[in-house]
Amino acid sequence: MMIKGTSLVMGDNVNTDVLHPSRFFSLESNKVRAGFLQAASGYEQIGNSDLSGKIILAGDNFGCGSSRETGARAFLLAGIRAVVARSMARIFSRNVRNLGLPAVECPALSDSPPDGSELEIDLGRWRLIIPATNQVLPLTRLDPFWEAVIKAGGLMPFLGFKDG
Amino acid sequence: MTQQTLTEKILLSKATEPILPGSEYYRVPVDLVLGHDATIALLVERFKKIGRKVWNPERCFFAADHFAPPSTPERADILNCYLGFVTEQSVPQDLLYRGISHQLMVEDQRCQPGMIICGADSHTVMAGALGCFATGMGSTDILALLLTGEVILSIPESIRIDLTGKLPSWLFGKDLALEIIRLIGEGGALDQALEYHDLTESGLPMESRFTISNMSVEAGATNGVFVPDQVLKRYLHERDGRAAKIASRIDGFDSVWLYPDEGANYTRRLSINVEEVPPLVALPGGLSQIVAVSEIEPVGVQQVFVGSCAGGRVEDLAITARLLKNRRVAPGVKLVITPASQRVYYECLQNGIFQVLAGAGALITNSSCGACGGIDKGLIGSGEVCVSTSNRNFRGRMGSPDGLIYLASPLTAAAAAVTGRLTDPRPLMEEAGIRDFHSTPWPKQASSLGGQR
Numbered sequence: 001m002m003i004k005g006t007s008l009v010m011g012d013n014v015n016t017d018v019l020h021p022s023r024f025f026s027l028e029s030n031k032v033r034a035g036f037l038q039a040a041s042g043y044e045q046i047g048n049s050d051l052s053g054k055i056i057l058a059g060d061n062f063g064c065g066s067s068r069e070t071g072a073r074a075f076l077l078a079g080i081r082a083v084v085a086r087s088m089a090r091i092f093s094r095n096v097r098n099l100g101l102p103a104v105e106c107p108a109l110s111d112s113p114p115d116g117s118e119l120e121i122d123l124g125r126w127r128l129i130i131p132a133t134n135q136v137l138p139l140t141r142l143d144p145f146w147e148a149v150i151k152a153g154g155l156m157p158f159l160g161f162k163d164g
Numbered sequence: 165m166t167q168q169t170l171t172e173k174i175l176l177s178k179a180t181e182p183i184l185p186g187s188e189y190y191r192v193p194v195d196l197v198l199g200h201d202a203t204i205a206l207l208v209e210r211f212k213k214i215g216r217k218v219w220n221p222e223r224c225f226f227a228a229d230h231f232a233p234p235s236t237p238e239r240a241d242i243l244n245c246y247l248g249f250v251t252e253q254s255v256p257q258d259l260l261y262r263g264i265s266h267q268l269m270v271e272d273q274r275c276q277p278g279m280i281i282c283g284a285d286s287h288t289v290m291a292g293a294l295g296c297f298a299t300g301m302g303s304t305d306i307l308a309l310l311l312t313g314e315v316i317l318s319i320p321e322s323i324r325i326d327l328t329g330k331l332p333s334w335l336f337g338k339d340l341a342l343e344i345i346r347l348i349g350e351g352g353a354l355d356q357a358l359e360y361h362d363l364t365e366s367g368l369p370m371e372s373r374f375t376i377s378n379m380s381v382e383a384g385a386t387n388g389v390f391v392p393d394q395v396l397k398r399y400l401h402e403r404d405g406r407a408a409k410i411a412s413r414i415d416g417f418d419s420v421w422l423y424p425d426e427g428a429n430y431t432r433r434l435s436i437n438v439e440e441v442p443p444l445v446a447l448p449g450g451l452s453q454i455v456a457v458s459e460i461e462p463v464g465v466q467q468v469f470v471g472s473c474a475g476g477r478v479e480d481l482a483i484t485a486r487l488l489k490n491r492r493v494a495p496g497v498k499l500v501i502t503p504a505s506q507r508v509y510y511e512c513l514q515n516g517i518f519q520v521l522a523g524a525g526a527l528i529t530n531s532s533c534g535a536c537g538g539i540d541k542g543l544i545g546s547g548e549v550c551v552s553t554s555n556r557n558f559r560g561r562m563g564s565p566d567g568l569i570y571l572a573s574p575l576t577a578a579a580a581a582v583t584g585r586l587t588d589p590r591p592l593m594e595e596a597g598i599r600d601f602h603s604t605p606w607p608k609q610a611s612s613l614g615g616q617r
Contacts, residue, residue, distance in 0.1 A: 013350055013450050017558035021565075022538045027205060027242060039560035061351025061384060065558060066537075067286040069206055069302040090355050090386055091286055095302035145189040145316060155304050161214050161311065 001123040001151075003102060005055040005081040009112040012059035014040065016092065019063065020071035032070050033077040052079030055119050057112045059085065063092025072096045082121055084109065084128060084139070097146050100154035105140040123147075167425035169322040170389050171357035174278060174297040174422055176319065188318045195417075196223055196274060197309055198283030198291075200265045201246040202230035206303040207284075208249045211310065217253060219313040224255040225274060225283075227265035232532045235540035263505025263531040266290040266473040269298075270374055271507055273404050277392050278420030282306070282315050287473050287555065289385070290378040293370065294400075295392035295422070300381065320386045322357040323348065324430040329439040330365040333601045334590050336483075336573035337372025338475060338553060340436070341379035342444040346454040347434060354384035356431060359424060360391065364438055367395035369602055371479040378474045379555050382451045392421055443589055446571040448557055457576055458588040467550040468493075468581040469562070470574055471502030471529075472536040475553025478511050480574035482605040485517045486598055487578040487589075488524035494584030499526040500542035502534040515606055526581075538562050544569070551580040 017039060024035020037047025056062075056075075062085035063071070072095035075083070083096060083103040096103045104121065106128050113119075113132050120129040126139045142150070149158045156163035168176065179190035204226065218224060228246070231239040250257060259268050265283070269275045269291050277295035281288060284306040291298035301315065309315050325344060344358070358380045362368050368376075373390050380388025390396070400419070445460065447453040470476065470484050481501060493499045501521055503509040509531050512518045518528060527542075535542030536554040543563030544550045550562060550569050557569035570586055579589030 013452055015450065015556075015558045017538075017556065017561045018565075021560045025202060025242075026238065027209075027245065039558075039565045041559065041565070061354065064351055064382075064384060065286065065556065067284060067300045067302050068203060069304060072302060087351065087354055089351065089384060091300055091302060094305060098302065098304035143189055143318070144184045144187045148184060155308055155316075156210075159308055159312070161308075163210060163214075 003055070003082050003121040003123065005053045005119055007057045007113055007115055007117045007119050008046070008051065008054045009115050010040070010043070010056060010058040010062070013061045013064060014058055016063060016065035016068060016071045020068070020074050022068070025068060025070050029077055032074050035070070036074040036078045050079070054080050055121065056080060056083045056085070057109065057119070058083070060087045062088045064089040067091045067095070069095050072099055072101070076101055084121065097149055098155040100150060102150050104142060106137050107140060108137045167428040169357065169428045169430065170359050170391060170422060170424040171297055171322055171387060172319055172428070173424065174280060175317065177422070178280060179317070179319070183316055189316050190319065191314045192280060192317045193314050194223070194282050194309055195279040196225050196281045197306065198265050198269060198281060198285065198288050199224060199226045199306065200230055200285060201228045201232065201243045203284035203303050203306070204249065205242045205246040207307040208245050210307055211249070214311065216311055218255065218310050221254045222256065223313070224310070225265070225269060225272070226250055226255050226259060227262065227268055228260040229264045230533050230537065230539055232261050263503070263507065264473045264476070264533055266378065267477070267504035267508070270294060271403065271505060274417045276417055276419035277396065278422050282309055286381045287378055289381045289388050290374055290473060292380065292387050292389040293373040293377040295390060295396060297387055297389065299387045320355055320357045321429070321431045322359045323353055323432045323434065324359050324361065326361045326363055326433070326435040327368065327438055328363045328435060329437040331368060331438050331602055333599055334443060334575055334593050335438060335441060336575060337368065337375030338571070338573040339441055339444045340372065340438065341376045342446055342454050342571065343436060343441045344376065345379065345383045345451050346444070347436070348383045350382065350451040351384040353380070356385055358383065358385045358388040359430070360388065362390060362393060362395065367393065369479060370395060370399045371477045374477065375474050382555060391423060443573055443576050445576065445586065446557055448568040448570060449559055450557065457572065457586065460586070463549060463570070463586040465497055465551050465580045465584055465586055466548045467542065467544055468497060468499045468577050469502070469535050469542055469550055469552040469554060470577055471500065471504065471534050472554035473504055474555035475574055476502055476504030476508065476531070478508050478517070479605050480553055481508070481512050481517050481521070483574045483601060484578040484581070485520040485606070486601070487575070487582055487592060487596055488526070489520050489596070491524055491582055493525040493581050497581055497584050499581040500529065500535060501526050502529045502541065503531040505531050517606060535562050551577045551586055553577050
């Protein structure tokens with residue numbers, strides 16, 4: 001499976017409260033979408049823009065904090081195609097994968113390329129390709145369970161339940 | 165079989181085989197599922213479309229704590245959506261409006277050592293203080309759990325933390341939680357378990373242990389479990405004796421006393437002498453900058469928040485009251501007190517803690533999550549400085565993204581309420597003549613809480 005997109009670069013320890021502040025907690029999709037990145041300093045405008053086809057490139061401990069799944073849903077509603085981080089908080093990575101969004105770790109990720117760089121994620125050979133900087137970085141292979149969940153489009157379809 | 169950590173022992177006693185060939189994930193049957201009005205409401209529509217019933221309503225430990233009571237019409241609708249689900253699925257309603265779900269869990273006879281507890285909230289880890297495997301998850305995981313009674317988990321490796329020495333009167337569970345995160349790093353325990361061995365002289369009070377287990381997730385840990393001991397036994401004896409009234413209802417909620425094996429494998433071992441830990445503070449913006457309070461320039465404070473599942477227990481309110489006795493909250497400071505549960509509320513009402521706090525000018529709210537998650541009753545504005553006994557100080561967590569949150573112990577927070585500045589609380593404690601706080605947090609009164617569930 002190949003995923004192509006352009007980068008949106010974020011730092012270390014980016015927590016769920018800045019990714020999606022609690023004042024946007026809602027059952028309404030529009031409001032959940034509107035909250036994306038709204039407490040992340042310097043990202044508020046970006047959060048409101050068209051983000052379809054973006055791949056998040058982040059540092060360590062991405063998504064630490066709350067279990068509120070509105071945060072993970074906002075990634076999907078914003079059109080984010082995948083998340084790549086040096087390391088990811090456990091609840092967050094579960095949440096996004098459970099909704100069918102590929103989230104993978106790339107421990108070798110150091111200097112991220114500029115925002116908007118073309119990226120390719122190769123989930124067959126487990127590598128991240130950054131043409132702009134001529135980099136090919138290894139990705140941590142996902143457990144077969146998570147591979148199957150993402151392939152199925154989320155946890156519920158993996159378990160054989162109709163969802164949505 | 166090889167030697168096991170406590171987390172391995174609990175999980176592998178119930179998990180059988182990997183979910184897929186070559187996978188490290190197992191189907192794990194769950195003893196209790198914690199839920200509350202906010203995160204369960206997120207799954208109600210999806211649940212209804214699937215058209216099934218909850219696998220076992222008696223195993224649902226559902227509170228109403230986030231929007232309790234609601235502060236906006238939208239939150240009232242979210243709460244009502246949740247309450248409709250609770251009724252429809254015949255889930256027990258005895259916990260609604262009783263306080264913060266995590267606090268209710270450790271107060272409740274349904275929660276017993278050795279259990280596997282999953283909850284729709286990251287601070288579900290707090291029940292690890294009772295020798296449980298307890299972990300938080302998002303709504304989709306909980307949706308699947310409510311349908312099947314199982315979650316799919318990998319078995320985390322463990323970091324062992326030994327706590328030694330004699331607990332000083334001025335040191336609290338919050339200081340120790342911060343010290344552990346300072347040593348491990350924010351996210352330093354990602355996908356691992358923290359296994360706490362309390363080797364201190366008289367054993368840490370359970371209330372301090374709750375705070376330490378609670379904040380395990382701030383280090384990135386999957387769970388944070390205390391090895392069961394005499395302190396836990398005494399706590400359960402007192403707790404379950406009191407709640408005997410409902411004993412007939414809860415057959416099947418049995419304790420299993422499990423311990424790690426000698427020679428179990430740990431990824432890392434740490435030992436902390438509690439006598440060497442000063443009062444600590446987490447600087448605003450995350451848990452990556454933790455320093456001794458005495459090392460920072462005094463900061464002017466506009467709000468002090470004593471509340472949350474990490475800092476709203478009787479111990480926290482008692483030290484606040486003892487420091488404020490015969491004093492007033494400093495001019496320019498609002499002190500917001502949010503008890504973690506109605507039991508805490510009732511006890512403070514009975515034993516005189518509320519009288520002292522109210523007399524000193526504190527604002528006492530009903531038990532709920534309140535300001536901690538930026539919900540209501542004490543949100544901060546732009547430029548405002550808040551010292552909080554809660555567990556998170558992320559940007560915007562308690563209101564304006566331009567407000568500043570310092571996390572500290574209830575003693576440090578109370579001292580800030582007295583002086584209007586964030587400073588080392590020890591001189592003030594000495595001045596107040598408080599010497600042996602942990603053995604007698606508050607003079608006992610001849611009151612019984614029997615029947616106050």
